[in-house]
Amino acid sequence: MPGLPSKSASRRTLVLACALAATGLATGCPGPSRSAGVKPATALRSVRDIRVLLAVSQSDVRIRVPGKYTIRSREGNVLGQGAALPWAIVSGGPSVVLGGRPLGGAGIEIVPLSGGTVAVSRQTEFGWSPVRQYGGYLRLLAQADGAVKVINVVDMETYVAGVLPGEIYPDFHQEAFRAQAIAARTYALYEMSTTARAGYDVTATEGSQVYEGLSDSAVYRKACAAVEHTRGLVCTWTSPVGERIFCTYFCSACGGVTQSVADGKSRHNIPPLAGGVRCDYCRIAKGEAYRWKPRSVPSAELMSRLIERYPQAAKLGRLRDVRVLRRGAGGRALVIGLIGESGETFQLPGENFRLAVGSRVMRSTDCRIRVEGDSVVFENGKGFGHGMGLCQWGMEGQARLGRSAAQILRYYYPQAHVTRAY
Numbered sequence: 050m051p052g053l054p055s056k057s058a059s060r061r062t063l064v065l066a067c068a069l070a071a072t073g074l075a076t077g078c079p080g081p082s083r084s085a086g087v088k089p090a091t092a093l094r095s096v097r098d099i100r101v102l103l104a105v106s107q108s109d110v111r112i113r114v115p116g117k118y119t120i121r122s123r124e125g126n127v128l129g130q131g132a133a134l135p136w137a138i139v140s141g142g143p144s145v146v147l148g149g150r151p152l153g154g155a156g157i158e159i160v161p162l163s164g165g166t167v168a169v170s171r172q173t174e175f176g177w178s179p180v181r182q183y184g185g186y187l188r189l190l191a192q193a194d195g196a197v198k199v200i201n202v203v204d205m206e207t208y209v210a211g212v213l214p215g216e217i218y219p220d221f222h223q224e225a226f227r228a229q230a231i232a233a234r235t236y237a238l239y240e241m242s243t244t245a246r247a248g249y250d251v252t253a254t255e256g257s258q259v260y261e262g263l264s265d266s267a268v269y270r271k272a273c274a275a276v277e278h279t280r281g282l283v284c285t286w287t288s289p290v291g292e293r294i295f296c297t298y299f300c301s302a303c304g305g306v307t308q309s310v311a312d313g314k315s316r317h318n319i320p321p322l323a324g325g326v327r328c329d330y331c332r333i334a335k336g337e338a339y340r341w342k343p344r345s346v347p348s349a350e351l352m353s354r355l356i357e358r359y360p361q362a363a364k365l366g367r368l369r370d371v372r373v374l375r376r377g378a379g380g381r382a383l384v385i386g387l388i389g390e391s392g393e394t395f396q397l398p399g400e401n402f403r404l405a406v407g408s409r410v411m412r413s414t415d416c417r418i419r420v421e422g423d424s425v426v427f428e429n430g431k432g433f434g435h436g437m438g439l440c441q442w443g444m445e446g447q448a449r450l451g452r453s454a455a456q457i458l459r460y461y462y463p464q465a466h467v468t469r470a471y
């Protein structure tokens with residue numbers, strides 16, 4: 050496999066396989082002793098499927114199975130089957146209701162047979178959303194409030210192929226697709242092993258990674274090729290207690306230097322996420338991802354956006370000033386202080402401030418902020434996104450220069466390795 054490391058791969062594979070299979074943890078947290086019971090690498094072929102929350106239906110999600118299917122309870126009892134399931138609205142109550150028919154269980158599974166797919170669409174104010182197709186099967190979980198969680202249970206590789214089209218530009222280099230596939234796979238495995246959510250591992254949105262399911266588009270085929278080429282490969286680092294995966298953050302463009310993840314997040318205080326990686330490769334970015342033009346927002350509008358997320362900011366009244374109280378080594382605003390007309394102050398992390406203001410207005414925290422009259426002005430902006438971890442436009446820039454996926458990942462995640470997990 051060109052560009053992928055073979056050095057020490059078998060040792061890492063064993064340690065990682067043991068860590069994942071024995072404890073479900075491969076996250077840098079010390080676990081039980083792994084000196085005994087080391088399993089062969091093949092143990093990880095049974096890494097469980099990932100559970101992706103697609104939607105929470107308030108009778109506004111419908112599903113369809115174009116081919117043969119089975120409906121079963123969580124215990125495996127067959128509740129129904131057929132040659133095809135026409136569009137059916139998912140609703141709830143004490144049990145899951147499909148197309149108006151109660152299925153007699155709070156948790157049921159719709160399983161397409163023979164490698165078939167299941168289609169999902171959601172009602173919006175503009176009508177039904179475009180239909181998305183999913184592999185694996187759907188798990189429907191009725192909630193106490195009458196809603197139903199619609200969860201796609203699918204194998205990791207199919208999941209990663211469904212993530213790439215939503216997280217990368219279609220015309221990116223093949224090697225950039227491969228690097229993104231490894232980062233997306235690692236991120237998902239990290240989320241699965243560290244974050245307890247009620248009935249699912251990740252969402253299908255930016256909150257985790259955008260996941261679009263199956264498609265017959267050219268970009269999806271490109272994604273599948275990258276996933277196939279990198280099957281089972283993840284990013285790891287050598288922690289004091291052995292080889293561990295880590296949270297492979299990625300962003301659109303760093304704008305010149307990556308940001309430390311460790312600020313305020315001690316569990317990420319590890320070399321691959323330390324930031325400070327110089328990168329001008331993202332200079333090739335389209336639009337304003339590398340450098341962005343000044344923008345201004347009326348102070349009153351900024352305050353109302355802020356109060357939506359942070360009601361306690363209302364104590365400021367009219368906004369008098371905005372100050373960057375602390376900047377990181379790379380120049381990003383880490384702490385923002387807002388000062389109200391009567392001298393009241395309110396502080397928050399720079400990234401939280403950016404998301405409250407709007408990520409299309411304040412495209413990164415690497416900028417100057419000043420109050421001018423009744424407006425807040427953002428200028429000298431560099432980069433797009435949080436700037437942490439892998440710089441996607443930089444990844445593309447390096448791929449065009451002939452660098453491999455592994456070289457690119459090791460560049461943005463210092464001291465990381467690309468390791469075969471299964």
Ligand SMILES: [Zn+2]
Nearest residue numbers: 328331440443
């Ligand atoms: Zn960059």
